[in-house]
Amino acid sequence: MSEKLSFVNPTPNSPWGTYLQQVDRVVPYLGELSRWAExxxxxxxxxxxxxxxxxxxxxxxxxxxxxxxxxxxxxxxxxxxxxxxxxxxxxxxxxxxxxxxxxxxxxxxxxxxxxxxxxxxxxxxxxxxxxxxxxxxxxxxxxxxxxxxxxxxxxxxxxxxxxxxxxxxxxxxxxxATGVVTGKPLHLGGSLGRVKATGRGVFVTGREAARRLGLDLRGARIAVQGFGNVGSVAAELFAEAGAKIVAVQDHTGTVVNENGLDLSKLIPISRTVAGAVSFKGGDVVPNEAFWDVACDILIPAALEGQITAERAKKTSAKLVLEGANGPTVPEADDILAERGVLVVPDVICNAGGVTVSYFEWVQDFSSFFWDEDEINVRLDRIMMNALNHIWDTADKHKITLRTATYAVACERILMARQERGLYP
Structure with a gap:
């Protein structure tokens, strides 16, 4: 690290700075464990x-x-x-x-x-x-x-x-040592269901959030930023549930169709070098116009820091599902909360991938592998149990889902830290 950079003094607008702000917001809910917050x-x-x-x-x-x-x-x-x-x-x-x-x-x-x-x-x-x-x-x-x-x-x-x-x-x-990595090819100890796990987790948590909001997925308009493994899988699952994918943005640009994009044709094209903008079933618009598209659900599934304060003011979405890590800056988080937009935070929304990675790791150690149906049932159960516990915490303390997720997670982390003690 340079002299100007330290763990607790991040460079302006950096992902690490965003994380530190998120931690600061949860400290008041940690009780006696707050002494370990550093x-x-x-x-x-x-x-x-x-x-x-x-x-x-x-x-x-x-x-x-x-x-x-x-x-x-x-x-x-x-x-x-x-x-x-x-x-x-x-x-x-x-x-x-x-x-x-x-x-x-x-x-x-x-x-x-x-x-x-x-x-x-x-x-x-x-x-x-x-x-x-x-x-x-x-x-x-x-x-x-x-x-x-x-x-x-x-x-x-x-x-x-x-x-x-x-x-x-x-x-x-x-x-x-098959267990040293996860996400491997199946014949080298990989797990069924791993490729689609993150996108599936976005869908499972999004479906539950929509139910709690009273938002019918049938006919719901969805905009997806980032159309790789996470965004495209989530889009497919929402489309199967009756939703319309009205906007997609990938590294080549943004394509929009208010009547719904044909994913059966768009997804294969998006995998080519030409990318999503070469798809003929929608209108290509400037990238910044993506945030103006009328939608009910917004899925940022690209890189961190994409939902800025200005974009948070513009989006018409009622529900934001963070498929990417850290896509919403803290200022934008506050604006979305003030506008009544529900955000399902990354650390629960996109946890499907690490959950099935855990299944893969366990299977590698036991050399006993499950079928995909069992993987999906176990994944859905873990995601739903985690989300419901977090939602109950949010309701209890009258806080956002992000702060509630951090409260639940940080309590577990710091309890482990406290019980293990310091060595030497």
Missing amino acids: TLKRPKRALIVDVPIEMDDGTVAHFEGYRVQHNLSRGPGKGGVRFHPDVTLEEVMALSAWMTVKTAAVNLPYGGAKGGIRVDPKQLSSKELEKVTRRYTSEIGIIIGPHTDIPAPDVNTNAQIMAWMMDTYSMNVGGT
């Missing part, structure tokens, strides 16, 4: 690594990588690895902290961690991508492991990346 503001461990590889043209390139373990009081670190040119240490710190809260919110026996490499994977060949992945895994191998810290896919990473990570770690320890 624990939540300081990552346990932050590792910065150099990732040098030989490129296909013979030159040597260096990339900067990170692995942050925010809190391990409740169990091994758990969190994804993202490959993105804008990855920073503060971003990874925030993501790891949100994983701490997320795993505690759904009561999984994990702590929070996150990793990333500052690289644009689209500029790498498959061979170069494998080299980057394997060298990064070797560099962070000193702190990851099936019982210490378990990476998973995130932005621009997938099952193949996890297979390379698992193989690299296994070669370095001298034995196959």
Whole structure:
């Protein structure tokens, strides 16, 4: 970290700064556990690594990588690895902290961690991508492991990346360690249901929130920002429930159709290089116009910091489902609350992925695998139980769902910290 950056003095408008504000808001609800609150503001461990590889043209390139373990009081670190040119240490710190809260919110026996490499994977060949992945895994191998810290896919990473990570770690320890990562290919110890788990969790929590609001999903208008694995799966499930997907924004732009976009055609096209804007079944509009689209439900499923104060004032949504991590800045949170817009926060809304990652980890240790129906039943039960407990807490204290989620999760984290004590 630079001299200007410390754990408790973040750079302005950073994801870490957003997280710290969220923690400050929950401290009044922690009672005697508030004496441990500073624990939540300081990552346990932050590792910065150099990732040098030989490129296909013979030159040597260096990339900067990170692995942050925010809190391990409740169990091994758990969190994804993202490959993105804008990855920073503060971003990874925030993501790891949100994983701490997320795993505690759904009561999984994990702590929070996150990793990333500052690289644009689209500029790498498959061979170069494998080299980057394997060298990064070797560099962070000193702190990851099936019982210490378990990476998973995130932005621009997938099952193949996890297979390379698992193989690299296994070669370095001298034995196959399937449990070191989750989100692997099925034939390498992956779990059924993992690919769609995060999007499914968004749908399950959104369906319950809509029911409580008296919002009928049949005919409900939904706008989705980010149309990768999370956004597209959530959109499909809502469409199956009778909703209309009226706007989609991906990295190529924004497409709108007030009568509903045909997902059976849009999703395959969005997977191509041309992206969603090449879809002919809607109107392409400027990206900022996405926030003006008339909708009942807004699903931000892209990157953090997307719902700003100005955008919070513009949206017509009655319900916001945070498929991405940290998509709403604190000022926007306040504006949405004042306007009566219900926000189902990221740390519960998108927890479906880490929940099925937990199932995968358990299955790897037992070498006994469940079918997809059982996975989905278990996932739905955990998500619903967690959301209902959080909702009851929100009603009891007259607070937002986000503050209630943090209250429930932070109480569990700090209770574990208190009961474990300090060593030495």
